[in-house]
Each structure stands twice: as structure tokens, then as C-alpha cells.
Amino acid sequence: MDTQANTHTERTGKRVSTFRPGVDVFESAEAFTIIADIPGVKPEQVELDFEQNVLNLSARVAPRGPSHEDRAVRLAAEYPVGDFERTFRFDDSIDTQNASATCVDGVLTVTVPKSESARRRRIPVA
Amino acid sequence: MLTVRTTPTVACRPAPSVFADLDRVFSGMFPGALAPWTTGTQSVFPAVNAWQDEKALYVEAELPGFKPADLDISVEGDELTIKGKREASVAPAGAAVVRRERWAGQFERTLRLPAPVDSDAVSASFNSGVLTITLPRRPETMPRKIRVNPA
Numbered sequence: 001m002d003t004q005a006n007t008h009t010e011r012t013g014k015r016v017s018t019f020r021p022g023v024d025v026f027e028s029a030e031a032f033t034i035i036a037d038i039p040g041v042k043p044e045q046v047e048l049d050f051e052q053n054v055l056n057l058s059a060r061v062a063p064r065g066p067s068h069e070d071r072a073v074r075l076a077a078e079y080p081v082g083d084f085e086r087t088f089r090f091d092d093s094i095d096t097q098n099a100s101a102t103c104v105d106g107v108l109t110v111t112v113p114k115s116e117s118a119r120r121r122r123i124p125v126a
Numbered sequence: 127m128l129t130v131r132t133t134p135t136v137a138c139r140p141a142p143s144v145f146a147d148l149d150r151v152f153s154g155m156f157p158g159a160l161a162p163w164t165t166g167t168q169s170v171f172p173a174v175n176a177w178q179d180e181k182a183l184y185v186e187a188e189l190p191g192f193k194p195a196d197l198d199i200s201v202e203g204d205e206l207t208i209k210g211k212r213e214a215s216v217a218p219a220g221a222a223v224v225r226r227e228r229w230a231g232q233f234e235r236t237l238r239l240p241a242p243v244d245s246d247a248v249s250a251s252f253n254s255g256v257l258t259i260t261l262p263r264r265p266e267t268m269p270r271k272i273r274v275n276p277a
Contacts, residue, residue: 025223031218038255039188040253041255076176105254
């Protein structure tokens with residue numbers, strides 16, 4: 001499986017920084033499992049789009065922190081807040097129809113089953 | 127809702143001019159972990175954003191997948207300490223690890239607060255993996271408006 005970063009995206013006519021979430025990826029004979037850290041993202045803000053064997057993950061992060069009218073003073077700014085984007089390319093043919101996902105406490109878990117044909121190609125040796 | 131532990135304070139030291147960092151325990155607990163926003167090795171965890179207004183100081187940290195029960199927030203004098211841990215994700219049965227980028231382990235970070243806070247009134251919330259700690263300022267240190275009386 002191959003991954004690539006999207007560092008920028010085109011939205012509202014100007015370039016906006018997006019961030020590449022850290023992921024754990026597991027592979028079994030039946031499925032791939034992707035676990036991604038996307039803090040600040042609610043389940044309804046996650047978009048998962050398949051284009052053949054490529055999965056595009058994008059997650060919108062609502063702005064947070066002090067608003068301009070708060071007259072707040074910054075004490076520390078160690079990380080920027082922005083949307084998450086990452087693309088995953090699968091080698092095996094995958095069953096996108098039966099992919100599923102959950103998002104809990106800023107952690108997204110995506111399960112992508114392998115297609116019947118991909119499963120059948122594997123011959124387990126006892 | 128998180129439990130916030132407060133410790134009575136006796137120490138009184140001059141407030142530093144910046145938001146000083148007193149990281150004590152951090153030695154390779156997140157080997158090779160890269161935050162999505164950094165290009166080099168991250169030296170402190172978690173990164174924080176902090177700000178203050180007239181009423182309170184606010185400290186925010188991204189802690190996805192951490193459980194509120196595994197976070198320990200304490201205020202002692204002018205120091206805020208955040209401790210926590212996150213277990214490594216477990217591979218589904220029969221699955222092999224293809225990639226492991228997410229942090230696992232435990233951390234402790236102490237921040238020196240630039241203004242005295244009411245430690246009894248400190249509160250914390252945890253939403254979608256984002257921890258926000260609200261530390262109300264002591265009334266005597268809140269900014270005061272001085273009205274100029276006409277002569």
C-alpha cells in the first residue's frame with residue numbers, strides 16, 4: 001500500500017494548509033484497517049472517497065481557539081489547526097462497497113475488505 | 127468531564143514574562159513519532175496552544191484516542207501539569223502491521239502559568255480528542271479599568 005501527502009488544497013480560491021494525519025495500517029487476508037489521528041473532527045466532518053483502488057480521506061476541522069472579538073492574548077502557539085487530508089493507494093483489489101468507518105475521540109478507523117478475487121488469490125498453507 | 131486535581135500552594139515565585147515550559151519527563155517515549163505539523167523530531171508532547179483573556183487562561187492540546195480516565199491534570203501553584211498515556215493500537219486478529227505512525231506511551235508536561243489562577247475553579251473538557259483546560263484568573267489579577275474623572 002502506498003501513501004502520499006496532500007499538503008495543500010484549493011478552497012475558496014486561496015491555498016489553505018492541510019495536515020497529514022498519522023496512521024497505523026494493518027492488513028489481514030480479508031481486509032485492510034487504517035487508524036488515523038484526526039483530533040477535533042466529528043464523525044460527520046469526515047469524507048472518505050474511493051477512486052478505484054485509491055482512498056481519499058479528508059476531514060474538516062472547525063476553527064477553535066480565541067476568536068477575534070475575545071481580545072485574547074496568545075501565550076503559546078505550538079501547532080496549527082487545519083483540515084486533514086491523506087491519500088491511500090491499495091495494491092490488492094478492494095471491495096469499496098463494503099468499506100466501513102468509525103470516528104471516536106478524534107480517531108478514525110476505516111476497514112476496507114478485500115474483494116473476493118483478491119481473497120481467492122491467497123492460498124493459505126497449513 | 128475530566129477530574130482536575132488541585133494541590134494547595136505555598137510556593138510563590140515571580141511570574142515569568144513568557145509562558146515557560148518545565149518539561150521534566152520526556153525521554154524517547156514516542157520514538158520516531160512525528161507530529162503532522164512538524165518536519166523534525168518532536169521534542170515535547172503534547173504540543174499546546176494557549177491564550178488568555180480577562181477572565182481566564184486557556185490551554186489546548188490534541189490528544190486523539192486518549193481516554194479522559196487516562197489523563198491527569200493538576201495545578202500546583204503556578205504550574206499546570208498534564209499527564210497521560212495511550213496504548214498502541216492492537217492489530218485485528220490475523221493481521222500484519224503495515225505501518226505504525228501513531229504515538230503510544232505516556233507523557234508528562236508541565237507548563238508555568240504566566241498569571242495566578244484560581245486552582246479550585248480549573249476545569250477541563252475533552253471533545254473529539256481535543257483537550258481544553260480553562261484556568262480562571264484570580265480576581266485580584268484581572269485587568270481593571272480605571273475611569274478618569276473629568277476635572
